[in-house]
Amino acid sequence: MKSKISKKDFELWCVVLWFIWRNRNLFVHKGKCKDLQVLLKDAALWWYEYEMQQSKLAVAPKTRGAYHYGIGIIIRDDIGMIVVAATRKVLGNFDVFLAEYFAIREGLQLCVDLNIGVSCVETDSSNVVDTIRSP
Numbered sequence: 001m002k003s004k005i006s007k008k009d010f011e012l013w014c015v016v017l018w019f020i021w022r023n024r025n026l027f028v029h030k031g032k033c034k035d036l037q038v039l040l041k042d043a044a045l046w047w048y049e050y051e052m053q054q055s056k057l058a059v060a061p062k063t064r065g066a067y068h069y070g071i072g073i074i075i076r077d078d079i080g081m082i083v084v085a086a087t088r089k090v091l092g093n094f095d096v097f098l099a100e101y102f103a104i105r106e107g108l109q110l111c112v113d114l115n116i117g118v119s120c121v122e123t124d125s126s127n128v129v130d131t132i133r134s135p
Contacts, residue, residue, distance in 0.1 A: 016040065068089055069089075108121070
């Protein structure tokens with residue numbers, strides 16, 4: 001089923017199912033039940049608020065010398081406005097593949113440090129993405 005609908009529609013569907021399950025528990029344990037229209041409206045509002053809290057992380061390494069890389073980090077909100085921009089210096093003499101890994105790691109660590117939820121990581125290294133996705 002997931003492959004036939006968009007990711008956002010699938011996420012909303014999961015939230016609706018969760019709200020139906022919660023409504024069922026409310027009825028079983030307290031004898032109360034929300035109207036279907038109210039339930040769907042609450043689920044859509046919850047999902048929308050969740051989406052508004054998500055951010056995108058873009059990272060890119062840049063060669064600065066023989067013994068280190070510079071990493072650029074940009075975190076944007078759901079409408080593309082920059083929330084945080086930072087740079088990091090990573091010491092070492094390694095290939096671009098590892099530099100991309102370090103860039104993603106440093107960007108995600110910054111998000112953890114700042115308590116920013118991330119819904120998307122943007123990088124131009126398909127090799128790193130494929131490796132991360134593989135089991």
